[in-house]
Amino acid sequence: MKISTKGRYGLTIMIELAKKYGDGPVSLKSIAQANDLSEHYLEQLIAPLRNAGLVRSVRGAYGGYILADDPSNITTGDIIRVLEGPITPVEGIEDEEPVKRALWIRIRDAVKDVLDNTTIQDLANHKDEGEIDSYMFYI
Numbered sequence: 540m541k542i543s544t545k546g547r548y549g550l551t552i553m554i555e556l557a558k559k560y561g562d563g564p565v566s567l568k569s570i571a572q573a574n575d576l577s578e579h580y581l582e583q584l585i586a587p588l589r590n591a592g593l594v595r596s597v598r599g600a601y602g603g604y605i606l607a608d609d610p611s612n613i614t615t616g617d618i619i620r621v622l623e624g625p626i627t628p629v630e631g632i633e634d635e636e637p638v639k640r641a642l643w644i645r646i647r648d649a650v651k652d653v654l655d656n657t658t659i660q661d662l663a664n665h666k667d668e669g670e671i672d673s674y675m676f677y678i
Contacts, residue, residue: 557610564603616654
């Protein structure tokens with residue numbers, strides 16, 4: 540499974556909203572500028588996140604987006620599934636011979652375990668301490 544820019548930038552949006560949780564709405568423009576991303580592309584990504592009930596929009600001069608739930612209740616798996624679809628390392632697992640199928644299922648389950656047990660609050664709280672392994676998951 541390869542996570543595309545949709546998943547990566549969607550996580551960026553959600554992490555930024557988690558960092559500002561409780562402070563009011565955050566504009567996509569400010570997220571785009573802070574992360575050197577295209578505001579237009581972020582606008583395309585926020586719609587499915589809103590439709591899935593992960594974020595809410597706030598209208599008005601000081602409007603923007605807020606998380607629909609506490610960041611500790613939203614997993615990275617929730618976000619990736621909305622933006623990327625089902626989590627699977629290969630298509631057609633059911634057609635594979637039993638030995639290969641067992642391997643693909645183990646890989647899928649390991650990835651799901653990491654994504655479903657990592658919240659956006661975990662990511663928002665993470666501080667880069669200069670070590671590449673400081674927040675590394677081993678599968």
